[in-house]
Amino acid sequence: MTESVSEHSSANKRRRNPEQTRESILLVAGKLMAKDGPEGLSVSKVAQLAGVNRGTAYHHFKTREQLVQETMSWVSGKLTKGIFGSPEDPIKLDPHEATEKLARFAMEYPDFARVWLFEIMTSKEPGKDPFWSRFLKNLEYYIGAGLAKPDIDREVYAVIMLVGTVMWPVWARAKTSDKKELEQLTQRFIKEVMRLSLHGSLIPEKFSNLDEASEYLKEVK
Missing domain, CATH: 1.10.357 (Tetracycline Repressor; domain 2)
Structure with missing residues (x-):
């Protein structure tokens, strides 16, 4: 898995079912955590890089802490x-x-x-x-x-x-x-x-x- 976080956003804006959306968010979050650590993670930032609506991302992960833990x-x-x-x-x-x-x-x-x-x-x-x-x-x-x-x-x-x-x-x-x-x-x-x-x-x-x-x-x- 050598693609960068930004490259993953090629999947942006396309329709996903809830499970695919969650998977996409966690995939980007995992890459971002490996690069910047948990302190570099935020729900809005991951949503942007994953090409997911910010509100949709917060529907899956209410807080940054939840996103870190679930990632x-x-x-x-x-x-x-x-x-x-x-x-x-x-x-x-x-x-x-x-x-x-x-x-x-x-x-x-x-x-x-x-x-x-x-x-x-x-x-x-x-x-x-x-x-x-x-x-x-x-x-x-x-x-x-x-x-x-x-x-x-x-x-x-x-x-x-x-x-x-x-x-x-x-x-x-x-x-x-x-x-x-x-x-x-x-x-x-x-x-x-x-x-x-x-x-x-x-x-x-x-x-x-x-x-x-x-x-x-x-x-x-």
């Missing part, structure tokens, strides 16, 4: 769905699949990833965040199934993994904007995270595909 919740929901699917989907997710989905989401939508990280850093109750909760539950699945070492400090592990995932696209995009090179940088990140996981937190012999994973990791050397 953060919306971003967390997008992240959760992008990595883990719908709430009805089972917790189990292959470690490599989870790592790849997370890395690719962060690289493709760095603005959303930054908004989510800001939410966690400023929240008084980060444990209530849907994505954070789902991430920890997935880790607990590995521990409970005997696939990961039981003495893992799951919160420390989660912070290390998620902060690194959000920061890598910032580092990568500072180096290049070329799609091929960004893909290579994404692969580098996925491989290194898998190396750390397979030789640090997970129990290698518990995974039937570890022979393939070992070959996969040799490519990094």
